[in-house]
Amino acid sequence: MRLALKVYNNVKSDVVRIFLGSKLLVVLMDADDVEIILGSNVHLQKSDEYALFEPWLGNGLLISKGEKWRSHRKMIAPTFHSSILKSFMPVFNKNANNLIESFKKESGKAFDVHDYMSGTTVDTLLETAMGVKKTDEDNTGFDYAMSVMKMCNILHLRHYKIWLRPDFIFKFTKMNTEQSYLLNVIHSLTRQVIKRKKENYFAREMKGEESLYQKAVGSTKYNEKEGIIEETSSFNYIRDDLDENDENDVGEKKRLAFLDYMIEASQTKGNKLSDDEIKEEVDTIMFEGHDTTAAASSFVLSILGVHQGIQEKVFEELKEIFQDDLYRPVTFNDTVKMKYLERVILETLRMYPPVPLIARVVNEDVKLASGDYTIPKGTTVVIGTYIIHRNTKYYSNPEKFDPDNFLPERCQNRPYYAYIPFSAGPRSCVGRKYAMLKLKVLLASVLRKFRTISIKDEKDFRLQADIILKREDGFNIRLEERVF
Numbered sequence: 001m002r003l004a005l006k007v008y009n010n011v012k013s014d015v016v017r018i019f020l021g022s023k024l025l026v027v028l029m030d031a032d033d034v035e036i037i038l039g040s041n042v043h044l045q046k047s048d049e050y051a052l053f054e055p056w057l058g059n060g061l062l063i064s065k066g067e068k069w070r071s072h073r074k075m076i077a078p079t080f081h082s083s084i085l086k087s088f089m090p091v092f093n094k095n096a097n098n099l100i101e102s103f104k105k106e107s108g109k110a111f112d113v114h115d116y117m118s119g120t121t122v123d124t125l126l127e128t129a130m131g132v133k134k135t136d137e138d139n140t141g142f143d144y145a146m147s148v149m150k151m152c153n154i155l156h157l158r159h160y161k162i163w164l165r166p167d168f169i170f171k172f173t174k175m176n177t178e179q180s181y182l183l184n185v186i187h188s189l190t191r192q193v194i195k196r197k198k199e200n201y202f203a204r205e206m207k208g209e210e211s212l213y214q215k216a217v218g219s220t221k222y223n224e225k226e227g228i229i230e231e232t233s234s235f236n237y238i239r240d241d242l243d244e245n246d247e248n249d250v251g252e253k254k255r256l257a258f259l260d261y262m263i264e265a266s267q268t269k270g271n272k273l274s275d276d277e278i279k280e281e282v283d284t285i286m287f288e289g290h291d292t293t294a295a296a297s298s299f300v301l302s303i304l305g306v307h308q309g310i311q312e313k314v315f316e317e318l319k320e321i322f323q324d325d326l327y328r329p330v331t332f333n334d335t336v337k338m339k340y341l342e343r344v345i346l347e348t349l350r351m352y353p354p355v356p357l358i359a360r361v362v363n364e365d366v367k368l369a370s371g372d373y374t375i376p377k378g379t380t381v382v383i384g385t386y387i388i389h390r391n392t393k394y395y396s397n398p399e400k401f402d403p404d405n406f407l408p409e410r411c412q413n414r415p416y417y418a419y420i421p422f423s424a425g426p427r428s429c430v431g432r433k434y435a436m437l438k439l440k441v442l443l444a445s446v447l448r449k450f451r452t453i454s455i456k457d458e459k460d461f462r463l464q465a466d467i468i469l470k471r472e473d474g475f476n477i478r479l480e481e482r483v484f
Ligand code: HEM
Pocket: 061, 062, 063, 073, 284, 285, 288, 289, 290, 292, 293, 296, 353, 354, 355, 357, 358, 359, 420, 421, 422, 423, 426, 427, 428, 429, 430, 431, 432, 434, 435
């Protein structure tokens, strides 16, 4: 990635043409050009490279196109309503506490934090997306979590080792046999859970219980331009005053997962969502929500381990919020007050965007804004997020980790499309609010308990970019328990 940036700095052009054999790729690094692609309702089709995900994700939100993508996006966006996210707070807290218990065993030693962040992320997703616990007696949750992590590794390897990409080569490898096994574990559990959840749904309906999905949809307006929902204040089936105290648990039995809302959506008049389509969407959430968040949280802990002064400011903010009850569960209201931690997360996502590039295929000629260029129909357009985030046009000192880049006055002076860790426009990340909320709970819980110390200086981080940006040298840190 650093090499790509060096090349870019030498080329000094925001539009680069690359030929891979006869295939034309155009890389965009200017915010106005990026807006033309990402902000449009026309250039929504993903490039061929995404086909690697198909055996796992089928035709879920990440890959699907046309009317299928549009109607599913509209159906799924309301399941990320903030009231639904608030109901996940106890799950976020519980998993953060489990993580802290594991960290206590590592205290004082150097270790790679990514494996832990990956594990806790998949456990949280398992519960919030599917309503399954890793600790369920039959071990299916555990096997599923392991399979998701291993599948992500296989996809990384195939992206990285490009000779493994063609199916006709891959199918002769041992990895293909392992992939078939893992996908069987993943898909069997998803199918089994859908069946059980559907029975629960019909039982609730028989009792005349109101559809929670309907309530969420009823209080939201879908914004076609941003692909997100806009919430109105009438939505209050989970009490608002729950934010003010730490009883923000709707009760374990009553808490629903994304999957439950999707089942309700599938039964709502005018919607069409088969069991297989629900399976694809749940698998997509498990994939998209896992590696991205694990990388983001690992980068935050590494980078704060380098910048001790910034870490102390985060800790001061946490002490201010939690006062004399430093280890109580984090409430939704607390997360709203974590302004500095939020800036730290945003700055980390600027310098180390978990999705370092996005690729689309344009189905018509596109005129760019940055110069007299026209991209021909059929071209693969690559949006260079990592490079845009380090462009001196938008950030005066881009190589410096500076959370104040996200002070409101600085954001106002920057084009919207110069900061795109979650992509932007109609096909942007549907899970970004979930991601930010979960990251805040997890990181606040860790940072109020431990000081993180990076083993390496920032300039020695060796970045590895494939689908997800990671550190080739591992996210090695040392944690010191804070004593009072
Ligand atoms: C820090 C964490 C995250 C980052 C940086 C991130 C980033 C992104 C980006 C850049 C895209 C667009 C990808 C593309 O066009 O190729 C995307 C799409 C998506 N993300 Fe995220 N994501 C994060 C967390 C999550 C979470 C937690 C979930 C779900 C719980 C999620 C669900 C999705 C889905 C379903 C899509 C496909 C949306 C569509 O095509 O309509 N993401 N994400």
